[in-house]
Amino acid sequence: MKYPATRLRRLRRTPALRRLFRETRLAPEMLVQPLFVKEGLDRPVEIASMPGQRQHSLRSVVEAAAKAREAGVGGAILFGVPARKDPRGDGAADPAGVVPAALRALKAAVPDLVLIADVCLCEYTTHGHCGIVVGEGPHAEIANDETLPQLARAAVAYAEAGADLVAPSDMMDGRVGAIRAALDAAGRKETPILSYAAKYASAFYGPFRDAAESPPSFGDRKSHQMDPANADEALREVAQDLEEGADAVMVKPAGPNLDVIRRVKDRFQVPVAAYQVSGEYAAVKAAAARGWLDERTAALELLTAIARAGADVVLTYWATEAAGWL
Numbered sequence: 665m666k667y668p669a670t671r672l673r674r675l676r677r678t679p680a681l682r683r684l685f686r687e688t689r690l691a692p693e694m695l696v697q698p699l700f701v702k703e704g705l706d707r708p709v710e711i712a713s714m715p716g717q718r719q720h721s722l723r724s725v726v727e728a729a730a731k732a733r734e735a736g737v738g739g740a741i742l743f744g745v746p747a748r749k750d751p752r753g754d755g756a757a758d759p760a761g762v763v764p765a766a767l768r769a770l771k772a773a774v775p776d777l778v779l780i781a782d783v784c785l786c787e788y789t790t791h792g793h794c795g796i797v798v799g800e801g802p803h804a805e806i807a808n809d810e811t812l813p814q815l816a817r818a819a820v821a822y823a824e825a826g827a828d829l830v831a832p833s834d835m836m837d838g839r840v841g842a843i844r845a846a847l848d849a850a851g852r853k854e855t856p857i858l859s860y861a862a863k864y865a866s867a868f869y870g871p872f873r874d875a876a877e878s879p880p881s882f883g884d885r886k887s888h889q890m891d892p893a894n895a896d897e898a899l900r901e902v903a904q905d906l907e908e909g910a911d912a913v914m915v916k917p918a919g920p921n922l923d924v925i926r927r928v929k930d931r932f933q934v935p936v937a938a939y940q941v942s943g944e945y946a947a948v949k950a951a952a953a954r955g956w957l958d959e960r961t962a963a964l965e966l967l968t969a970i971a972r973a974g975a976d977v978v979l980t981y982w983a984t985e986a987a988g989w990l
């Protein structure tokens with residue numbers, strides 16, 4: 665490896681050489697497009713903090729999914745914004761709700777796009793928390809075990825409406841096992857679970873909460889989402905979810921946690937997804953709008969880094985656009 669016998673620049677000299685010797689290749693089919701569908705909309709609404717992304721109507725979500733599929737994108741993950749919320753998030757499991765309705769329409773229109781249904785209560789609870797809240801004021805607390813049956817019911821409703829995978833993002837303990845048992849009991853033994861296993865309490869979810877209309881009305885999500893300072897704990901979360909029956913695991917947000925993606929991949933050798941979240945997207949969009957970054961180059965660099973870290977699947981708001989670039 666010693667200079668001058670070895671000159672590492674030799675294989676970088678032309679675009680053709682760089683292309684041939686590239687170690688990490690992004691492919692459209694590894695990308696997943698997040699889609700928001702809002703009950704009662706008759707046309708899509710732009711999301712101010714996520715330029716280029718929309719809250720969709722039942723019609724426009726099908727168009728967006730078809731466009732993603734045409735571009736070669738592998739999957740879509742669906743988030744619902746219901747017309748009515750309630751304290752227990754019962755709407756999450758309503759078979760007539762906006763997500764099951766969208767799943768049915770999408771399954772019929774775009775059958776070979778993998779449909780992932782996010783499972784959480786935060787879009788459905790009046791208080792915006794991911795679980796059932798017990799106690800008042802300073803004693804308010806998200807009740808773990810009471811939340812599990814709600815999540816399990818929602819997962820079954822989505823599987824029955826046509827979801828190819830369910831993806832619990834709530835971070836309650838034991839939810840993968842509860843969802844697996846409920847799916848099996850409902851005759852959905854073949855529906856896989858993609859668990860948001862290592863999900864951090866992150867500042868980068870801000871724009872998503874505008875899009876999903878799900879900010880917590882009091883407090884934060886630190887009683888269940890992980891401390892960004894912890895990585896060993898992420899391995900314990902992943903191990904536990906796999907033991908409970910997760911078929912694939914997710915690390916989120918992706919960019920700040922590339923080391924976690926790599927450690928999960930090396931340790932468990934299971935399918936690993938990584939979610940490049942709303943704030944990671946919005947930050948680049950905002951800088952690009954000022955002419956401070958080139959959006960396309962920056963986005964592809966970030967996505968390549970996530971794949972290089974070990975992600976097999978990348979959830980990204982750039983999915984459809986990036987598939988076009990690739």
Ligand code: PBG
Pocket residue numbers: 782783784785786787833834868869870871872873885940941942943
């Ligand atoms: C919860 C959920 C969140 C995201 C995905 N699922 C928000 C949260 O935990 O507050 C964030 C995704 C993003 O920021 O793009 N249902």
